[in-house]
Amino acid sequence: MLLIEHNLPMILMDHLPKLLISAAPDSQILKTVTCFKTKTTSLLKNFQADSERSISCILKENKFSVIIDETTDVYVKKYLAILVKYTDLDLQKVRDRLLALVEVNDLTAEGILEQILAVIKNLCIPIPNLIGFAADNAAVMMGKYNGVQAKLREINPNIFVMGCICHSLHLCASAAAEKLPKQI
16 A cells, blocks of 8 residues: 555545546546545554454464564654564565554553563464564663563573664764764
8 A cells, every 4th residue: 555655644645536636637437536544544454454364374383573663653652663574484585574553651661572472462473483572772672681672581581682783883973973073
């Protein structure tokens, strides 16, 4: 779907059908299009349910990693994006897919871990299949004793953990820039 593929806002659907009709006024098909924001939202929820069923079938049989990040929308609601990385044996390639986007109120390590495990449990995916974890380098994610990664290690001591290389590179570049003379 156009909105998802290009990360466009849902409100666009209140204007896109009108734009298409103005671009092709003779089209009898376009004149009947009535897919605005509300209907599009409903369709996306159905697509999400189908996607969750599809991916849960795959993850029940395969090892996978989760990649997480939190975000805040324009209404100041906080969400946790949970992506999975796994090997698609049919296609013989590694895939990344969005597993869930859940609203969260508790952004502590415990709250984040609870959301991850709830999604996995609700989709009936075996926890032992979770073998990797990646996130930004914030203390809540990567804290050695109380971060999400530490809590995941309590569940699986052999889990592979990786912090975000882009965040690490940014910290290195920032530290290096501090050493430059002020006039530069």
